[in-house]
Amino acid sequence: RTAYVNGQYLPLEQAAVSVMDRGFLFADGIYEVSAVLGGRLVDNAGHLARLARSLAEIGISNPHPIEEWVRIETELVSRNGLDEGLVYMQVTRGAAERDFSFPKDAVPTVVAFTQAKTIRANPLAETGAKVVTVPDIRWQRRDIKSVALLAQVLAKQAAAEAGAAEAFMVEDGAITEGSSSTAFIVTREGTIVTRPLSNALLPGITRRAVIALAAEFGLTLEERLFSVEELHGAAEAFYTSASAFVMPVVSVDGETLGEGRPGPVARRLRELYFTFAEARD
Numbered sequence: 001r002t003a004y005v006n007g008q009y010l011p012l013e014q015a016a017v018s019v020m021d022r023g024f025l026f027a028d029g030i031y032e033v034s035a036v037l038g039g040r041l042v043d044n045a046g047h048l049a050r051l052a053r054s055l056a057e058i059g060i061s062n063p064h065p066i067e068e069w070v071r072i073e074t075e076l077v078s079r080n081g082l083d084e085g086l087v088y089m090q091v092t093r094g095a096a097e098r099d100f101s102f103p104k105d106a107v108p109t110v111v112a113f114t115q116a117k118t119i120r121a122n123p124l125a126e127t128g129a130k131v132v133t134v135p136d137i138r139w140q141r142r143d144i145k146s147v148a149l150l151a152q153v154l155a156k157q158a159a160a161e162a163g164a165a166e167a168f169m170v171e172d173g174a175i176t177e178g179s180s181s182t183a184f185i186v187t188r189e190g191t192i193v194t195r196p197l198s199n200a201l202l203p204g205i206t207r208r209a210v211i212a213l214a215a216e217f218g219l220t221l222e223e224r225l226f227s228v229e230e231l232h233g234a235a236e237a238f239y240t241s242a243s244a245f246v247m248p249v250v251s252v253d254g255e256t257l258g259e260g261r262p263g264p265v266a267r268r269l270r271e272l273y274f275t276f277a278e279a280r281d
């Protein structure tokens, strides 16, 4: 595998950053992930816009204009012969003497790599995913795609230990989002519900596309808070992300959800999203 590190394409085993990198010492950095389907980047402009926003929010100047980011991603996809999977991009404030406040002339560290992943024929989408709920113990700027992912690591591990694929995180009785996805329910009346954007959750790029698709195809969707109880009693649930696209949920905290198989709304949105993803970059 070939990775990108600060302007160079290197075999992954040779790709390295300093032990004094602030990403390592302080999680002082951000990342972004775009899907690749049929060798093409999916909704990539949205991901690169969010990358720029995350950097601006933490005061790191964007090391590359959009076109250069696209060149790096495209080059990695090509060098790795990637047909289906993910491109990860990560930017930290750089390597400097250990001190909390921003270093004077640190140069941002830029790392990117690809990961092959089966997206379309993902068997989990056929059976549907199990999820567990966990307290959302993260900080208060979850709108920034920070590399500080310890809470998500612990949430995903709790899910794995319960035999589940994803953890939905809960704050004040309401779902914020999945540990690496946006959470949705479908009420018994057929309304799709997802939490409105705020500092409490990441503005999902897949979320935005799914909301637009729901509007385009006449599905009712509300952006509002929903509780754990509402999730348990929902007709359907699903989650969205660049890696899972639209993933139906069939069980919550060990209890069967709805019919216990992927619901019609989730399946429809999954199909619509694939059509959207194949239609453009």
Ligand code: PMP
Pocket: 033, 177, 178, 179, 180, 181, 182, 202, 203, 204, 205, 206, 207, 240, 241, 242, 243
């Ligand atoms: N929330 C969190 C915490 C995430 O890590 C992700 C995955 N990047 C998402 C939501 C979904 O965002 P997207 O659809 O842009 O991948």
